[in-house]
Structure formats: C-alpha cells, structure tokens
Amino acid sequence: MEKTSTDASPLTMHSSEKQETVCIFGTGDFGRSLGLKMLQCGYSIVFGSRTPGMSSLLPSDAEVMSYSDAAQKSDIIIITIHREHYDFLTELTEVLKGKILVDVSNNLKINQYPESNAEYLAQLVPGTHVVKAFNTISAWALQSGALDASRQVFICGNDSKAKQRVMDVVRSLGLTPLDKGSLMAANEIENYPLQLFPMWRFPFYLSAVLCVFFFFYCVIREVIYPYVYERDRTFRLPISIPNRVFPIAALTLLALVYPGVVAAILQLYQGTKYRRFPDWLDHWMLCRKQLGLIALGFAFLHVLYTLVIPIRYYVRWTSNNRTITQVHLYSLVFSYF
C-alpha cells in the first residue's frame, strides 16, 4: 500500500482514513515515544519485544508481541534497539525478507565502529531494505513536542522506494525528511548528533583569538607603555580596553560574513564555477550565520560597556569634587588663622 501524504497535512490525518500498521522492535525509551507519536498521528502500532507480557508503560492502543510475530504484521519495521543487541535479528532473516528496516541507532563516539550501524544491519539481515532515519530526534523531544528547532530527519538508504515510504511516515509525523542519498551516508548521519554545535566551533575559536589578540595589543599600548610615568590605570583593564576590543572583533567578524568575494576570486582564478570549493571555503560559507550572530553579540557588549563608562566617570567626578571642596574648605579655614 503506497501512501501519498504530503507536507501540507502533517498531524491532521483523519481517523476515518485507514492508516497502515507499523512495527516497532524494542520497547525502550525511544520505541515507546515514537510509538506514541505514531499512534497520535493515526498509525496502528505493533511492538516487538523479548518479554511481550511484561511491557508496562506502553501506549494502551498498541499491540505487543514477540519479535517474530510482530515482524509479520507490517512491512515497515523500526528497530529501536542498540546496535550491540542486533545479533538476534539474524534468526529472523526469513521473516524479515523484503521488509523495510528503519535503523534509528546512535553511537557513543564518532566513528565508533568500522562501518555505520545501518550498513551493519544491512549485512546482518540480507534481503531487507535498510533505511537510516530518526536518529537526530530525541525521545524527549518526541514526547514533549519540543521539536521546533529540530524537525529535520536525515534519511538515507539504497532502495529508493523504501526510502520514499519512510519519508512519507516522517512527513505524516509533522517532521521534515532530508534525503542524504545512499546508505553510504549513514556514517555521516550517525556522527551528526555527536558533534556539538558543529557550525559554531570555527566562529567561536576565531572570535576568541581576535579578542585575545586585540586585548593584549591594547594592554601593551595603553597600560604597559604609559605605566612608567602615568597614574592609576586599573580601570582601563576591565572596561576601556574590552570596549575597544569588542567593536574591532564585531567589525572583523562582520567582514568575514561575506566570503562570497573570496569564492568569486577563486572561481575567476580557476576559470570555472563548476568546481567544488576547497573544504575550508566550504565550511566558511556554511558558518556565515554563526559568524554574524557572534558579531552581533560583540556589538551588543560594546553598547553595554559604552553605557557603563560614563557612570564610572560620574563616580570619579563626584569623588574628585568632594575632595576639592574639602581642600577649599580647609585652605579657607587655615587662611583665616
């Protein structure tokens, strides 16, 4: 049965419309959350479990049976089991023949195994169509509905029909599938959740280096150099100098938001625009937004510091003023005698 749901109608499946049955292997955290979400979106769910009788906490509308019984109920099987426990699936090779297996697994480390979990699953159970999906969605987000920032589901697989069907499921859950190609992309998709803010790292390091550099530059120019003959300058270190560093960093980062010029020069130099950019330029182009946001942050700090400085001057002025009046007073009093 081919479903043809589109982006236009996520989460609004009419219950009169008979939805297909989807099987979920494993009744852990993720299996339960995904099952509940799919039930809410109108699917019938059959769970496969080692201990079908013991599974509490499961949505009451779902059926729970042994792995081999559950597998027969649907031709889409979502494997919500950790990779280390995949071995038992070899016993089910016959039942699983021709079915779509959706691998959702993640690892604890980048490149933990020589091959991706999805490719491993495909080798383990030959004759199935393995599709990688859902690994960047967390059980917590599925349950709490906090999916605003992460609606994207990366998909890859060798069988385009199987992939298409999984993409339809993804869409009907109100998520956005992103086709990453064949199963060879699974490794990249599995590493993705392990990279903490991947596009922020370079802009972050760059701004740190800029700040440190200009800070020391200003310290040398304005504190160490005049130290020999000038008065107290401690106020400069935490306030004035950072306030000079921030706009410099902000403007430099802002200038770096436009690598297009470099790209254009490179294209002119290469004489073609159909050649891939080198990795560094590619990465630079991709993190423009983050560079711009950090620049904005620095500009904001500059505004804040600029507002603080006059307060400091005011404090200094009032204390100076008090001293001067007292001196005047004393000199008046003394001159009287």
Ligand SMILES: NC(=O)C1=CN([C@@H]2O[C@H](COP(=O)(O)OP(=O)(O)OC[C@H]3O[C@@H](n4cnc5c(N)ncnc54)[C@H](OP(=O)(O)O)[C@@H]3O)[C@@H](O)[C@H]2O)C=CC1
């Ligand atoms: N939790 C999350 O937020 C996310 C998890 N994932 C992936 O989903 C998969 C499941 O994760 P999660 O639900 O958190 O894990 P859990 O440990 O909560 O659940 C794993 C389930 O696997 C089943 N299982 C089958 N064989 C074994 C075995 N030999 N030993 C232990 N369990 C077995 C069990 O179900 P039963 O007892 O019914 O047989 C168990 O409940 C993992 O691959 C994970 O990387 C992906 C994205 C997010």
Ligand SMILES: [Cu+2]
């Ligand atoms: Cu300014």
